[in-house]
Amino acid sequence: MLKFHNTTKNIILILLFAISQNLTASDKVSTLERRADSIMRIMVSEYHKQYKKPFETINLTDSTIWNTRLYKFCKQLPKGGELHVHSTALLAFDDYCSFLASQPNIYIQIEGDNIGHTLYQTDPYDVPAGYLPARTCLSGNYLTRDRCLKLYTFNGGSQPNPWKDFQPIFRRIFNGAFGSPENFEKYMENAFNIYVENNIQFAEIRIGSTMDRDIFLSMAEMIMKACNNVRKKADFHVSIIGTGNKGYSLEEVQKRIDNVAYVQQHIKDTLMGKCNVVTGFDLVSNEDCNNGFEYYYDVLKKCEHEHPDLKLYLHAGETKNTKNDNIMWAIKLGAKRIGHAFNMYFFPDLYNEIRQNDICIETCPLSSVKLGYCSDMKSHPSIEYIHSGLPAAICSDDPTIFEHTALTDDFFAVIAEWNLSLSEVKQLCMNSITYSSLSKKAKKRIMKDWKKRWAEFVRGIAEQK
Numbered sequence: 001m002l003k004f005h006n007t008t009k010n011i012i013l014i015l016l017f018a019i020s021q022n023l024t025a026s027d028k029v030s031t032l033e034r035r036a037d038s039i040m041r042i043m044v045s046e047y048h049k050q051y052k053k054p055f056e057t058i059n060l061t062d063s064t065i066w067n068t069r070l071y072k073f074c075k076q077l078p079k080g081g082e083l084h085v086h087s088t089a090l091l092a093f094d095d096y097c098s099f100l101a102s103q104p105n106i107y108i109q110i111e112g113d114n115i116g117h118t119l120y121q122t123d124p125y126d127v128p129a130g131y132l133p134a135r136t137c138l139s140g141n142y143l144t145r146d147r148c149l150k151l152y153t154f155n156g157g158s159q160p161n162p163w164k165d166f167q168p169i170f171r172r173i174f175n176g177a178f179g180s181p182e183n184f185e186k187y188m189e190n191a192f193n194i195y196v197e198n199n200i201q202f203a204e205i206r207i208g209s210t211m212d213r214d215i216f217l218s219m220a221e222m223i224m225k226a227c228n229n230v231r232k233k234a235d236f237h238v239s240i241i242g243t244g245n246k247g248y249s250l251e252e253v254q255k256r257i258d259n260v261a262y263v264q265q266h267i268k269d270t271l272m273g274k275c276n277v278v279t280g281f282d283l284v285s286n287e288d289c290n291n292g293f294e295y296y297y298d299v300l301k302k303c304e305h306e307h308p309d310l311k312l313y314l315h316a317g318e319t320k321n322t323k324n325d326n327i328m329w330a331i332k333l334g335a336k337r338i339g340h341a342f343n344m345y346f347f348p349d350l351y352n353e354i355r356q357n358d359i360c361i362e363t364c365p366l367s368s369v370k371l372g373y374c375s376d377m378k379s380h381p382s383i384e385y386i387h388s389g390l391p392a393a394i395c396s397d398d399p400t401i402f403e404h405t406a407l408t409d410d411f412f413a414v415i416a417e418w419n420l421s422l423s424e425v426k427q428l429c430m431n432s433i434t435y436s437s438l439s440k441k442a443k444k445r446i447m448k449d450w451k452k453r454w455a456e457f458v459r460g461i462a463e464q465k
């Protein structure tokens with residue numbers, strides 16, 4: 001499908017980039033890193049020998065995969081941070097189900113029109129007919145694991161309109177987990193602990209901004225509280241990017257921006273010198289059937305002037321449409337990062353603009369394959385973007401729905417399938433810190449810690465055979 005990938009023009013542009021940016025990552029490679037690079041490549045070939053089938057048919061929840069050296073490498077890899085994940089789908093599928101079952105006030109519909117719909121209810125007498133406590137449902141008698149997989153995960157990239165089935169999953173998942181501030185805090189704490197276990201130092205979470213700004217403020221407060229709880233055991237950081245929808249009117253987008261800016265003023269990270277927790281704004285949803293950024297240009301440009309501390313981190317180019325020019329508009333709008341940038345290979349002239357404006361591409365490899373934007377991992381266009389030295393970071397998007405563990409599984413996919421060198425992997429991890437929206441103070445602290453983690457990690461890998 002990537003017809004334009006290997007056009008002569010494109011290849012020349014890439015080479016010019018590489019030369020102009022002096023992209024000789026190997027210049028800076030230490031002896032230990034060179035050794036670790038060889039071991040990583042051995043791990044990749046061991047994995048391919050053991051699993052001869054296409055990556056897309058591999059079940060990442062299969063414990064035999066977790067026992068491969070390559071998977072363990074990806075889990076231990078100091079990944080830096082997560083730059084693109086949605087609050088509604090942070091936990092891996094099994095962790096999400098365990099979370100539901102652990103909460104006494106969450107119910108699941110097992111009969112009626114919305115099977116699988118989650119609900120928060122403190123008074124059991126007010127629970128509507130057809131709902132049972134999540135714990136009861138998930139014990140196996142009512143909703144088996146296979147049934148839950150069908151209800152809460154998505155693997156429908158081959159369908160003509162995957163978003164049609166994808167969006168109802170969000171609605172099913174949504175209410176139960178987020179029904180009360182306390183639930184939301186526990187959910188977030190769970191997710192942050194899993195990030196820490198996977199050697200991830202921070203997360204930038206996209207949250208749908210609400211029409212009522214106090215509800216959004218309460219969600220932001222719970223996220224900060226969850227982060228502070230996790231900080232009792234590990235150095236973890238968080239920031240929030242408020243989102244609107246590409247289907248909204250101009251007035252509604254303006255209102256959401258104002259609400260996000262209001263919350264930005266009312267919540268600070270006191271441990272990091274009272275820096276902002278809310279750092280950006282984005283417009284999400286299916287780009288093939290909603291408004292483009294051209295439509296929102298004035299309102300988003302005004303945001304830059306009215307709220308200079310609220311930067312734009314925009315989903316753009318998550319489409320195979322050759323005419324969709326959202327990436328171009330995102331660049332014009334001064335976006336600091338671009339979510340997906342999938343269809344940029346149709347616009348090779350933009351590569352230079354991405355480089356000149358120092359914009360980072362938030363690549364979500366498993367998400368793109370599961371939603372069917374590319375047929376397999378090997379044809380993902382970000383291979384080209386990364387090999388050409390464009391700033392990119394690996395992100396997970398919606399771990400629950402795509403049935404994977406945030407970042408560990410995404411790195412596993414790209415290291416197994418994209419023929420990356422260890423230098424390129426290192427750059428992806430460092431980019432996540434460099435291009436994060438966290439405060440200068442937090443970034444400095446995270447980068448210092450990351451360098452220590454990286455040195456230890458490389459030493460450990462280099463000592464293996």
Ligand SMILES: [Zn+2]
Nearest residue numbers: 086315339397
């Ligand atoms: Zn996304």
